[in-house]
Amino acid sequence: MNLDSESVPDFSLGQGLLPAIAQDATTGDVLMLAYMNEASLAETRRTGQAVYYSRSRQRLWRKGETSGHVQHVREIRVDCDGDTILLLVDQVGPAACHEGYKSCFFRALTPEGPRVISERAVDPTTIYGRHD
């Protein structure tokens, strides 16, 4: 365990990018997993709202920047190895997922294949911007 508090989390362990889990602070639902670099974590801490790093767009991704579905961050946790981040958030709006579901984990693997197990909370065509 890295005890140097300046390097927790240690972004070098993920070549600059670490997975960040967003969990609903009230219900405990796991909402999504995205990635953070050092700048996005700093912005998250500065603003109190979740800011990730979009690997596809290769830039900071202010969650909710187009949809308004921002995440207010209550607490930031880091795991034993210092290579994973857990955000406890208050999710604004009905859906964390760009597909219109509350959580991105709306499918379960069954012997017959993936099966949708959640109700859509909002029509995704009314959400602007993929991944918001």
Add this chain to the structure above:
Amino acid sequence: MNLDSESVPDFSLGQGLLPAIAQDATTGDVLMLAYMNEASLAETRRTGQAVYYSRSRQRLWRKGETSGHVQHVREIRVDCDGDTILLLVDQVGPAACHEGYKSCFFRALTPEGPRVISERAVDPTTIYGRHD
């Protein structure tokens, strides 16, 4: 969203390895994040117990193989993009974390640095095998 059920999750999106979150099925606590390859997911489904892929040891990692702290898997979920796995588990034993905490996320980031926010559940020197 990939609608081909044969390729959900799609391991090619992570060059063969995808992050897998383990969440306590009863309490909702996020216990840990590890990685899975296709073989570890197949073993998890076959055995009903969490099997990850250890990046450091470069082999399948049967969670609890040395500590006995296995994870019985109640449900396997996959996210919208098909590149993250969520396991709902019944954790056997007091600790998912090799440091002796129930959850690997036992530290919060504070303005003064990382701070331990959980009680140790077990003396880690009594747990054999790092990461078990």
